Amino acid sequence: xxxxxxxxxxxxxxxxxxxxxxxxxxxxxxxxxxxxxxxxxxxxxxxxxxxxxxxxxxxxxxxxxxxxxxxxxxxxxxxxxxxxxxxxxxxxxxxxxxxxxxxxxxxxxxxxxxxxxxxxxxxxxxxxxxxxxxxxxxxxxxxxxxxxxxxxxxxxxxxxxxxxxxxxxxxxxxxxxxxxxxxxxxxxxxxxxxxxxxxxxxxxxxxxxxxxxxxxxxxxxxxxxxxxxxxxxxxxxxxxxxxxxxxxxxxxxxxxxxxxxxxxxxxxxxxxxxxxxxxxxxxxxxxxxxxxxxxxxxxxxxxxxxxxxxxxxxxxxxxxxxxxxxxx
Ligand code: F6P
Numbered sequence: 001x002x003x004x005x006x007x008x009x010x011x012x013x014x015x016x017x018x019x020x021x022x023x024x025x026x027x028x029x030x031x032x033x034x035x036x037x038x039x040x041x042x043x044x045x046x047x048x049x050x051x052x053x054x055x056x057x058x059x060x061x062x063x064x065x066x067x068x069x070x071x072x073x074x075x076x077x078x079x080x081x082x083x084x085x086x087x088x089x090x091x092x093x094x095x096x097x098x099x100x101x102x103x104x105x106x107x108x109x110x111x112x113x114x115x116x117x118x119x120x121x122x123x124x125x126x127x128x129x130x131x132x133x134x135x136x137x138x139x140x141x142x143x144x145x146x147x148x149x150x151x152x153x154x155x156x157x158x159x160x161x162x163x164x165x166x167x168x169x170x171x172x173x174x175x176x177x178x179x180x181x182x183x184x185x186x187x188x189x190x191x192x193x194x195x196x197x198x199x200x201x202x203x204x205x206x207x208x209x210x211x212x213x214x215x216x217x218x219x220x221x222x223x224x225x226x227x228x229x230x231x232x233x234x235x236x237x238x239x240x241x242x243x244x245x246x247x248x249x250x251x252x253x254x255x256x257x258x259x260x261x262x263x264x265x266x267x268x269x270x271x272x273x274x275x276x277x278x279x280x281x282x283x284x285x286x287x288x289x290x291x292x293x294x295x296x297x298x299x300x301x302x303x304x305x306x307x308x309x310x311x312x313x314x315x316x317x318x319x320x321x322x323x324x325x326x327x328x
C-alpha cells in the first residue's frame with residue numbers, strides 16, 4: 001500500500017443518484033479500516049473551490065446506507081471550468097493535507113477530475129453515480145437499478161388508470177440521451193411500445209403498432225418514451241398526433257421527472273456502492289490514479305477514466321428484440 005496517501009477526500013457531483021450515500025459510507029469506512037483520514041467535500045466541485053470540507057469518521061456515516069440523495073450535496077460548477085477555480089481547489093486540498101480524491105458522479109464529473117489531475121498531478125478515482133447507466137466501463141452505474149424499480153412501480157400505477165379508462169399513456173422517463181432506463185423499465189412494466197434514441201421507430205411504425213395493439217384486443221396501452229428519443233415529437237406532441245390519427249384512442253401523458261432520482265436505494269445499489277467504495281479507496285492506496293471503478297460480469301473492474309469518459313454504452317439488442325416480441 002502507498003505510504004503517500006494519508007488522507008482521502010470524497011465528493012459527489014452532477015445529478016444525484018440513489019446509492020451515493022452508500023458509496024460515501026463505504027469510502028469513509030474503508031479509509032477508517034486502513035487507518036487513514038477521510039474528508040467529506042460538500043457541494044461537489046463548488047465546495048472544493050470554497051474549501052467546504054468536513055472530516056468524516058466511521059460514525060459520521062451511520063444510518064445513511066438506506067437513504068437517497070447525497071449527504072455531501074451536489075452541484076454543477078461553472079467555476080471549476082476555470083483555471084482560477086481549479087487552482088483555488090488545489091490550494092484548499094494541499095492546505096487540508098488531502099492526498100487524493102474519490103469522485104462520485106457521471107461523465108461530466110470525471111471530465112473535470114481529469115483536467116484537474118493533468119494540471120496538478122493529483123490522484124483521483126471515479127465511482128459512476130448516475131441513474132442513466134450511460135458510462136462506459138461498467139455494467140451498472142449507481143442508482144440505475146433503483147430508478148428502474150421506481151419507474152416500473154409508477155408505470156404499474158399508471159396502468160391501473162389506463163385500463164380503467166381504456167386510455168393510451170405516453171410516459172416520459174429520464175436517461176439524458178440514452179435509452180437504458182426506458183428500455184429496461186418498459187420491458188419490466190409491460191409497455192406496448194418503447195421509444196429510445198438508439199432506435200428510430202418512426203411515427204408511421206408507431207401508429208401501425210398502436211393500430212395492431214387495438215385490433216388484437218388491447219383496450220389500453222402504455223408507451224414509454226426516453227427523454228432523449230429522436231422521433232421528432234415530444235410526448236405532448238405525440239399525444240396530439242395520435243389523437244389526430246387514431247380516433248379510437250383517448251390519450252394522456254405522464255412525465256415522471258425527478259422522482260426517478262429519489263428514493264431509498266435498492267439492495268443491489270447498496271451492495272454495488274459498498275463494493276465500489278472499497279475498490280476505489282484500495283486502488284488509491286495501491287498508488288493508482290485516473291481510473292473509474294466499475295462492475296463487469298459481477299467482478300470489480302478498473303477502466304482508465306479517459307476511456308470511461310470517451311466510451312459509449314450500447315443498447316442491449318437482445319433486450320430490444322425481447323421488447324418487440326412482447327408487443328405481440
Ligand atoms: O444525468 C441524470 C439526469 O437525471 C438525467 O437523466 C436528466 O436528463 C438530467 O439528470 C436532469 O438534470 P437536472 O437535474 O440538472 O435537471
